[in-house]
Amino acid sequence: MDPAAANSVTKLLLRWREGDSSARDALIPFVYKELRRLAGRCLAGQNQQTLQSTALVHEAYLRLAEQSTLRANDRTHFFSIAARLMREILVDHARRRSAGKRGSNCLTVTFDDAVALPGKREIDLVALDDALNALAEMDSRQSQIVELRFFGGLSIEDTAELLKTSPATVKREWVTARLWLQRELRQTEST
């Protein structure tokens, strides 16, 4: 790990906690670079690759942040950025590879059982991204909840804290969002 990067990330998280919203934007390049590096290492080489997106996000945090000086809340903020970037990295990668291998399923991304859709072991990543964008147009908060849970691995409680709402509300939104996504992806498969 680059000590200078860790120092910068930690300082930026502390500034963000103190209300400096520009610190969030300044964090993005550090997190993006590390996530791309970690994801690239997993995705390089083979035709069919598997990675655990939430594990990569956790790993990036462990590598980039000096946890001893940070609070749990700082971790959650870091994960909220990482979730968005992880989604971008994976979907970009999927689109590039799909373009090169027309008609083939060429990227497998592993998620934890409970954040995967029920009974659904293989989901079209590009279709999921499209569906999440459509959900965001109807309900941006629901889309954000799914993104945080799917790609950042945030718990219900951490998601609630980040969005300044109750865990019960997040649970309700999470369940209905997943039902909607499930139907959308089923429709995509049937076309």
Place this chain on the structure above:
Amino acid sequence: MGNGSLVAATRTAPDRVDMTPERWQQVKSVLQEVLQLPPRERKAFLQSACENDQALRHEVEALLPEEGESTEGLLQSPVAAFIWGSVPAPRLCGKQRRACCWWPIGAKTGRIVATTPGGTASSPGALTVCGDLGLREHDAGSFQRRAEIILPGMSQNTPRTRIHRTGSC
């Protein structure tokens, strides 16, 4: 480790029936109420709640889990691990028996069921990750951390213990 997966493909999204944010709020509101009810009560509730809007009823019905499909699965904690493995003999540390094991990154809490070599399962104990003891690479880029766990139901005399671990992020 059991995991769901995503597969990237080249398909484009199907044409979606346009739903306005306002309409989605209506659908979602009814759906959330229905999900609180036992399956046998849902039909009557929908008849009543959507008496003047059959399209709303159909929208909600299309999203409901199928008969017999539990919605509990939708609420479970993210499971980070579901592994059978062995841990070294627990050692006494104060009043708690502790052991070290490798744990997937991200796991914070979880449950553990310990089984003695004779096959008798001890009472399930809570898992407490006591600290990060290091990282190691495991299986093509997947990282695990070494963590200390508390095994409250364990006997000091148990030489090795088979454990069934589940963790949550």
